[in-house]
Amino acid sequence: MRVGVITFPGTLDDVDAARAVRYADGEAVPLWHADHDLKGVDAVIVPGGFSYGDYLRCGAIARFAPVMTEVIEAANKGMPVLGICNGFQILAEAHLLPGALIRNHKLHFVCRDQWLKVENNDTAWTTRYDKGAEILVPLKSGEGGYQADRNTLDELEGEGRVVFRYVGDNPNGSRNNIAGITSANGRVVGLMPHPEHAIDALTGPTDDGLGMFLSLLDAVVNA
Amino acid sequence: MARVVVDVMPKPEILDPQGQAVANALPRLGFDGVETVRQGKHFELEVADDVDDATLAKIAETFLANPVIEDWVVRRVEA
Numbered sequence: 001m002r003v004g005v006i007t008f009p010g011t012l013d014d015v016d017a018a019r020a021v022r023y024a025d026g027e028a029v030p031l032w033h034a035d036h037d038l039k040g041v042d043a044v045i046v047p048g049g050f051s052y053g054d055y056l057r058c059g060a061i062a063r064f065a066p067v068m069t070e071v072i073e074a075a076n077k078g079m080p081v082l083g084i085c086n087g088f089q090i091l092a093e094a095h096l097l098p099g100a101l102i103r104n105h106k107l108h109f110v111c112r113d114q115w116l117k118v119e120n121n122d123t124a125w126t127t128r129y130d131k132g133a134e135i136l137v138p139l140k141s142g143e144g145g146y147q148a149d150r151n152t153l154d155e156l157e158g159e160g161r162v163v164f165r166y167v168g169d170n171p172n173g174s175r176n177n178i179a180g181i182t183s184a185n186g187r188v189v190g191l192m193p194h195p196e197h198a199i200d201a202l203t204g205p206t207d208d209g210l211g212m213f214l215s216l217l218d219a220v221v222n223a
Numbered sequence: 224m225a226r227v228v229v230d231v232m233p234k235p236e237i238l239d240p241q242g243q244a245v246a247n248a249l250p251r252l253g254f255d256g257v258e259t260v261r262q263g264k265h266f267e268l269e270v271a272d273d274v275d276d277a278t279l280a281k282i283a284e285t286f287l288a289n290p291v292i293e294d295w296v297v298r299r300v301e302a
Contacts, residue, residue: 105238105240107240173240
C-alpha cells in the first residue's frame, strides 16, 4: 500500500501522517505541492498545518497547487483521499467535499483531546471502527466551524455522510456537531481532529486514530 | 491599467464571530449605539485594460470569495 502525503509550504503534520501510514504497514510516499505527479500511489493524505500561511482563506490557495490537479482527478475516479484539519479545509475548497470551514465560534484556537462518535464505518477510512464507537483524538484548530447550507446538511445527514460527530461540548460551532464528512462514494473523507496524532498511547492520548489508516489498508487490499 | 475593487462579505446567515467580537468591544471603548458589525475582505486589483468583466467575475467567484459562505461585489473604479 503506497500512500502519498502532500507537503505544501506551511504544512505541519506531514511527518506524523507518514508515520501513521507506516504504523499501518503502508509505505508513505512524499508528494510535493509543486509537482504534477502522484508517483503511482494508492491513496493520498492531505495533512494539517497552515498551507500558504492560511492567506486569503484556509486552504484556498493550496487548492490551486499543481499537485491538487492530479489529486482531484484521482479522487473523482475513486482514489481514497483523507484530509485532516487544513487538509479538510483544502478538500472543501477543492469541492471534493461540500461546505466550508470558518473561524471557531468563540474565536479561540482550540487545542485539546476530543471525543468523537463514529457515525459512518462504511468509508474507505473507517471500516475498522464499530458504528457508534467513541474515539479520543487531538483537536487543534482555529477555523474548524463546519458550515453548509440547509440543503447540503440535509443531504449529508440523509445519506449518512456525516462520518464523525463531536461528543460533548461543540468545540467550534460546527453545524450539527459535524467533525468529519465523506464524499457521495465514501472514498474521500475530511475531518478537523487529528487521528494521525493518536496512533500510539506512548505519544498520543490513545491509539484510536490508527483505525483510519488500518481501514485504508483494507480498502486498498480489497480493491 | 484599470483599477478594480472586490468586496467579499460573509453571507448574512453565516455566523461572523470576528464581526461580533468587534461589535462587543466597541462599548468597552466608549462607543455606544453600534448594533452589529460584519467583517469582510476588500481587494484592490490593478488589471490590464483587456481583462473583461467575465474574467473578473470568475476571479472573484472561484478564488477571492468562497460562494458557500461569502457574497462578493466586483466594481471598476476610476484610477
